Amino acid sequence: MLSKTGCSSHQPAMESTDSRVQVFVSLLPQAYFAEKVGGEHVQVSVLIPPGADPHTYEPTPQQMKDLAKADLYLKVGTIEFEEMWMDRIVDVNPGMLVVDTSQSIDLIDQDPHIWLSPNLARQQAQSIYQALITIDAAHQPDYQRNLQAFQGEMDQLDQYIKEQLKNIKHRELLVFHPAWRYFCADYGLEEIAIEQEGKEPTVQEMVRIINDAREKGIRAVIVSPQHSTHQAEAIAGDIGAEIITLDPLARDYTANLRQAADELARALSRD
Numbered sequence: 630m631l632s633k634t635g636c637s638s639h640q641p642a643m644e645s646t647d648s649r650v651q652v653f654v655s656l657l658p659q660a661y662f663a664e665k666v667g668g669e670h671v672q673v674s675v676l677i678p679p680g681a682d683p684h685t686y687e688p689t690p691q692q693m694k695d696l697a698k699a700d701l702y703l704k705v706g707t708i709e710f711e712e713m714w715m716d717r718i719v720d721v722n723p724g725m726l727v728v729d730t731s732q733s734i735d736l737i738d739q740d741p742h743i744w745l746s747p748n749l750a751r752q753q754a755q756s757i758y759q760a761l762i763t764i765d766a767a768h769q770p771d772y773q774r775n776l777q778a779f780q781g782e783m784d785q786l787d788q789y790i791k792e793q794l795k796n797i798k799h800r801e802l803l804v805f806h807p808a809w810r811y812f813c814a815d816y817g818l819e820e821i822a823i824e825q826e827g828k829e830p831t832v833q834e835m836v837r838i839i840n841d842a843r844e845k846g847i848r849a850v851i852v853s854p855q856h857s858t859h860q861a862e863a864i865a866g867d868i869g870a871e872i873i874t875l876d877p878l879a880r881d882y883t884a885n886l887r888q889a890a891d892e893l894a895r896a897l898s899r900d
């Protein structure tokens with residue numbers, strides 16, 4: 630889109646030549662979904678960069694400028710960042726289509742981490758497909774073919790995770806930042822949060838968590854690269870559990886979840 634007042638020589642060449650659908654997502658794994666479904670017809674930008682915390686992130690002025698030129702925003706659904714910023718994002722670009730990719734999903738207690746379930750990723754991809762054919766009906770057959778391929782990839786991933794976790798001995802795990810609830814729900818695991826309401830636990834809460842974990846024979850404590858590991862390490866040391874680093878926000882979605890399944894299977898198979 631050309632600015633009404635700007636001198637044309639100031640416009641980057643890409644803006645006028647790029648006919649692809651300009652898509653914005655909040656999180657890196659959503660970029661994976663959108664690129665798989667959109668293929669060559671989309672240009673996907675991610676608002677929350679690697680290493681940043683999606684619960685507290687604030688967009689940069691440059692990102693707000695780029696958002697003003699976008700065609701489509703794909704929301705995770707209930708993540709704090711979107712609740713804080715969506716009104717302002719829509720203000721800079723009232724014509725942009727905004728789609729909530731959690732629209733067909735039954736949320737558990739408004740937990741936003743729906744992308745970590747391959748089954749729910751399939752539903753998010755369906756919403757992405759609907760949005761893309763609304764904006765770019767001419768390429769509907771391509772989007773449909775891409776969607777089918779993606780659904781197949783998710784089916785295989787789901788099978789792989791089930792296979793890996795088939796013979797584990799322990800089903801409960803401690804998680805510092807509780808991002809894995811939908812994943813756990815799909816694969817018969819139970820996530821116990823160390824963080825309390827998004828905050829580090831108090832000393833009393835730590836004692837309760839450690840006693841609870843010892844009683845349950847917890848073998849694995851999950852930490853993520855976006856959060857401090859100090860308290861999780863203290864708890865793991867106390868109860869003789871293994872620290873496992875799993876990234877809930879890796880861009881290479883399928884490879885990341887395969888690796889997560891491998892690591893969990895190993896730790897949860899210990900006596």
Ligand SMILES: [Zn+2]
Nearest residue numbers: 684742806808
């Ligand atoms: Zn989170």
